[in-house]
Amino acid sequence: MKVAVVYYSKSGNTKKVAEAMANELGTGAKSIKDEPELEGVDLLFVGSGCYNKKLTGNMVEFLENLKGIKRAAVFGTYLGQTSAIESMKGILEKKGIKVIDEWGCSGAFLYLMNKGRPNEKDLDRARQFANSVLEKAMDSVKEVKVDGKEQGQA
Template sequence: MVDTGRMQKTRVKVFYYSKSGNTKKVAEAIAAEMKTDAINVASHGGNYEMTDCDLLFVGSGVYWFRAGNEMVKFLETLAPSVGKNAVVFGTHGSRDDHIAQMKKILEGKGLKVIGEWSCPGQEYAMVNRGRPNEEDLKEAKEFARRMLWKVEVI
């Protein structure tokens, strides 16, 4: 069950980068659970509204061991005052190296990374076929709810 009372108090934002749509699915599942929109950092030429929030979710696929360039740019230009708590998520072929990379940038800005989550994402036709699947998306939603509970709003 979603605690709507808590969600009304907690300002949540979800930003993602996704080349082939896998991370977009996860971002949209998390955003739906948090009753907000999933915002693609590559859309609108990078001109998205960025206001302060209590819980910032950021997600990406991994491309040659790194998060998408647009996501890296987004994180690097983020105002440190944007919020206190961040959560890193993503999809990967076999190794989630981008999670530590995104976490490091956020922590360098002074944000506290309270959780990390990544699941396999389909690559070409056969690798991780069908992932993220319904089970993955359910897990992502449960993870997001746990993160919401971790945030203390004064």
């Protein structure tokens, strides 16, 4: 299963989480600003910070222009609001992409709030999330094959 991890991060918190997930999954994490190549990707992890309760315009555009992706997972960092994560999920589902799961954690803000987050515990949780999503995605592929009577074929 080809997996990709992409993110948008202004101050590095979501990038940290994305890199922990990507490492765990044996891939790299790429910023959407670098226009990642997603040809043939079976499972896409997408992450963002929350900015004024919203996603940035470039993330909305990135999600709306996605092509050929069937399964995704969304994640993010925030002060307390999960609205950006919910927005990513909403856009993807509207496009008919199955969102397997969602996850988020606190992210530091201007050295004032949530100091030190994401911390090691957060990154451990991020790795667990990545593994659990991958497992669910693999199961869903098996189910499709069983339903499609491909089970047992070479």
